[in-house]
Amino acid sequence: MRSRDLGFRLVIGVFAAALLLIVTAIGFxxxxxxxxxxxKFGFEFWRTSTWDPVAGEFGALPFIWxxxxxxxxxxxxxxxxALGIAVFVSELCPPVLRSPLIFLTELLAAxxxxxxxxxxxxxxxxxxxxxxxxxxxALRALPLFSGPPLGVGMLAAGLVLAVMVVPFTSAVARxxxxxxxxxxxxxxxxxxxxxxxxxxxxxxxxxxxxxGAIMLxxxxxxxxxxxxxxxxxxxxxxxxxxxxxxxxMSAVIANEFxxxxxxxxxxxxxxxxxxxxxxxxxxxxxSRALIWTMARRVPSKVTA
Amino acid sequence: MVATVVxxxxxxxxxxxxxxxxxxPTIQINGAGATFPYPIYSKWFAEYNTLHPxxxxxxxxxxxxxxIRQLLNQTVFxxxxxxxMTDEQLKSAPGPIRHLPTVLGAVVPVYNVPGVTDELKFSxxxxxxxxxxxxxxxxxxxxxxxxxxxxxxxxxxxxxxRSDGSGTTYIFMDYLSKVSPEFKTKVGVNTSVNWPVGxxxxxxxxxxxxxxxxxxxxxxxxxxxxxxxxxxxGTVQNAAGEFVKASVDSVTKAAAAAAAxxxxxxxxxxxxxxxxxxxxxxxxxxxxxxxxxxxxAAAKVMVDFMHWALTDGQKYAADLGYAPLPDSVVxxxxxxxxxxxxS
Amino acid sequence: MNSVPTAAPRKILSALFVxxxxxxxxxxxxxxxxxxxxxxxxGIQSLNLDFFIHDxxxxxxxxxxxxxxxxxxxxxxGLAAAIAxxxxxxxGVYLSEYRGTRFASAVRxxxxxxNGVPSIVIGVFAYGVAVLxxxxxxxxxxxxxxGIMMIPLIARTTxxxxxxxxxxxxxxxxxxxxxxxxxxxxxxxxxxxxxxxTGVVLAxxxxxxxxxxxxxxxxxxxxxxxxxxxxxxxxxxxxxxYAISPYEDWHRQAWAGALVLVSIVLICxxxxxxxxxxxxxIRGH
Numbered sequence: 001m002r003s004r005d006l007g008f009r010l011v012i013g014v015f016a017a018a019l020l021l022i023v024t025a026i027g028f029x030x031x032x033x034x035x036x037x038x039x040k041f042g043f044e045f046w047r048t049s050t051w052d053p054v055a056g057e058f059g060a061l062p063f064i065w066x067x068x069x070x071x072x073x074x075x076x077x078x079x080x081x082a083l084g085i086a087v088f089v090s091e092l093c094p095p096v097l098r099s100p101l102i103f104l105t106e107l108l109a110a111x112x113x114x115x116x117x118x119x120x121x122x123x124x125x126x127x128x129x130x131x132x133x134x135x136x137x138a139l140r141a142l143p144l145f146s147g148p149p150l151g152v153g154m155l156a157a158g159l160v161l162a163v164m165v166v167p168f169t170s171a172v173a174r175x176x177x178x179x180x181x182x183x184x185x186x187x188x189x190x191x192x193x194x195x196x197x198x199x200x201x202x203x204x205x206x207x208x209x210x211x212g213a214i215m216l217x218x219x220x221x222x223x224x225x226x227x228x229x230x231x232x233x234x235x236x237x238x239x240x241x242x243x244x245x246x247x248x249m250s251a252v253i254a255n256e257f258x259x260x261x262x263x264x265x266x267x268x269x270x271x272x273x274x275x276x277x278x279x280x281x282x283x284x285x286x287s288r289a290l291i292w293t294m295a296r297r298v299p300s301k302v303t304a
Numbered sequence: 305m306v307a308t309v310v311x312x313x314x315x316x317x318x319x320x321x322x323x324x325x326x327x328x329p330t331i332q333i334n335g336a337g338a339t340f341p342y343p344i345y346s347k348w349f350a351e352y353n354t355l356h357p358x359x360x361x362x363x364x365x366x367x368x369x370x371x372i373r374q375l376l377n378q379t380v381f382x383x384x385x386x387x388x389m390t391d392e393q394l395k396s397a398p399g400p401i402r403h404l405p406t407v408l409g410a411v412v413p414v415y416n417v418p419g420v421t422d423e424l425k426f427s428x429x430x431x432x433x434x435x436x437x438x439x440x441x442x443x444x445x446x447x448x449x450x451x452x453x454x455x456x457x458x459x460x461x462x463x464x465x466r467s468d469g470s471g472t473t474y475i476f477m478d479y480l481s482k483v484s485p486e487f488k489t490k491v492g493v494n495t496s497v498n499w500p501v502g503x504x505x506x507x508x509x510x511x512x513x514x515x516x517x518x519x520x521x522x523x524x525x526x527x528x529x530x531x532x533x534x535x536x537x538g539t540v541q542n543a544a545g546e547f548v549k550a551s552v553d554s555v556t557k558a559a560a561a562a563a564a565x566x567x568x569x570x571x572x573x574x575x576x577x578x579x580x581x582x583x584x585x586x587x588x589x590x591x592x593x594x595x596x597x598x599x600x601a602a603a604k605v606m607v608d609f610m611h612w613a614l615t616d617g618q619k620y621a622a623d624l625g626y627a628p629l630p631d632s633v634v635x636x637x638x639x640x641x642x643x644x645x646x647s
Numbered sequence: 648m649n650s651v652p653t654a655a656p657r658k659i660l661s662a663l664f665v666x667x668x669x670x671x672x673x674x675x676x677x678x679x680x681x682x683x684x685x686x687x688x689x690g691i692q693s694l695n696l697d698f699f700i701h702d703x704x705x706x707x708x709x710x711x712x713x714x715x716x717x718x719x720x721x722x723x724x725g726l727a728a729a730i731a732x733x734x735x736x737x738x739g740v741y742l743s744e745y746r747g748t749r750f751a752s753a754v755r756x757x758x759x760x761x762n763g764v765p766s767i768v769i770g771v772f773a774y775g776v777a778v779l780x781x782x783x784x785x786x787x788x789x790x791x792x793x794g795i796m797m798i799p800l801i802a803r804t805t806x807x808x809x810x811x812x813x814x815x816x817x818x819x820x821x822x823x824x825x826x827x828x829x830x831x832x833x834x835x836x837x838x839x840x841x842x843x844x845t846g847v848v849l850a851x852x853x854x855x856x857x858x859x860x861x862x863x864x865x866x867x868x869x870x871x872x873x874x875x876x877x878x879x880x881x882x883x884x885x886x887x888x889y890a891i892s893p894y895e896d897w898h899r900q901a902w903a904g905a906l907v908l909v910s911i912v913l914i915c916x917x918x919x920x921x922x923x924x925x926x927x928x929i930r931g932h
Contacts, residue, residue, distance in 0.1 A: 008828035015737035016754045023757045026772045033775055052498035084671025092665055108679050110912045112856025114883045115905045118890050119682045148460040150518055163678045194661035223765025225859040234467035234504030245503045250767045258863050259370030259469035273771045284763035332877055346705040360870045378782045509892035
């Protein structure tokens, strides 16, 4: 019987090993294809702004900037909303509304990225353009709001990403809040706390997990491609302005990959892919570690 | 899976007569490249498929840069480009490649200026300055000088260019580099350049889309995209000093001088051509084929297709805003097609 | 503790907080309603029989449709499932049966990592591995890319579900003398099967909506193609191509395609929800 068990374990172990194999293969393949670019540019690649296929000079700074800026902007907009939803659904809303609300937020997560992009181009961008045209002159002078009102640009990208991130962060935050022992809340109420104060206590208790949920949303925003590339303007520049068309790592790969006409160009693009891979790996890893730490303090299981 | 079977079985209009009834098996040939000739290529491949139902030529318009790249990788059978391959690219190819001109087209400056319904006049140097970022508003004296009597608003100019590797870009850059030395040094000529300013759109489609939706913008697209989307486009001053509007006629005139001295590999630039009535931003567009491809069956089909395109196919050009090839060029090409090894 | 703050400001603060939370819910639902409204209203206009039974016509000619794209998406997801379900389910079994081992932790970590890899990066990988060496864009390459994305989803869902199966079942099977293998395959997996199927359906819905990994793997094809080694169209890539074009007709078709996509996703999500609710009720949760 034991040898049969061993055989079973080996066989299914091979399938499980496939997962490990795929992940290492991805990392390896990305590194291999970007080797040419890594050798030529080294660390300068991460600090240079020029993206000049004619001269063969490639620097990824504008793309890293664009990815980080758009994702952080999305986080700033999405986090309060997502946490608000998580709190409302798990603590405040009447039980009859709970299921439908959860279903609706899940629906937001299920909408394909391309549909967000489509809506982005035809509905959001004209709306943002309107917003930009109405911005008072006084604000326009600030670098944050400078530039012509195009509609496409960082603001539109940040908004679309925010909508896409909300359901992820809110779902995980909800799960995390569920694991806070009721004793915590009961103790707070026993001491005369208002609803706000009791919930605040619960959130404080769950703070590691909540930070993990926020980071998960961040990781999602970092890797988003289609919706962003359709509304961000595709201009590799480092700009503080919300109105300026900019570029992200995933967007430049999507736009230029099939046509990188020489080895160095292709290698530079793959190196950007490698950078993206590493950044999302770190962010997601960190977020899962945080959520897991939270889970360890608490008897019940947290699914993320 | 049931849905798949049902849909596949459902009649497909004129596109899918039963392949099993024909003597020859279905052959699918994949190609990719320029968006510039996409409207006429898609028409040609559809027509050819109606005439030869077993031949399916799949053309994906991903930009000239993409066409060259995928052809060099041999992931497609033929490429298409409006910017001829460089000597370096040809050298790096696994085998000799032939450039085969198909039609002539024009790149036009499309614009969206609120309140302006007149047709605007542009000159080469002014276009170059626009794309260098030196001219920033529509009522700039440089533009006003060319357009006396037109009320130009003080709106900021939004430059729209291609975000992908494009032969249309190549043609436009080629022209601007000829008329502005500063442009030549600062930006240069290629399918993908380091843009000083502007917003990027993907494909001719993306640029026309952006211009039509962004007030105050200017972009460059192939003539047919401007005609089909009814975006206003301006006239450009040619080498003889005239302001010419892009048309089948003016493009044909631009090719006249070049046709007489066509090099044997067909790689020639006709921007800023001499001659009265010629449109300065015109160009040939080429299909790229390996001289000695491994798939001989596909080679035979492509050569047959090219013969058709050079004769019957040219009929469709004018309706779609392209100029047919001069007869002298067609003759030279038919001779060149003999060199493609089909067996 | 210092002096107790008076009740009124605290109560007001609490009320404001509750209001803010309710507002966030509304704020999130607004774009949802907005998007659904546009997709349905714009899409329904172009959704006619032509759309489903015709392939695209050259620009400017009427009567084109997205039949090739619909068939393409169905086949691509089918292919992805064929790759991902065996690897995913079996990996999930390993992860739940041999939970504590270091190997299982490594595999779990790999699954979570893979889950977070941006889909465009997977597309780049699939291009290097399945397109370049064979010199062919193909449905296989596209299916591979989508399959890779599905594997971690299915593996984790399977693991979670197997863990939910009451221990009594596992112990009972082993007590009756079954080997581990038999216990798992004949008792545990069938018990968790409805949930596993739900997980697969949700993963399918997720990859059916992916565009980026298909851009340089399955490429595109104006003709209907069912060949594994030829490029194939898909609803997502087609919608992308149409959306960024300047042609009104193509825009309308893009909305229709979006409507089809959203419907597929909606149906799968609702079905999955109903299935899990049924299972939960049977289990007595």
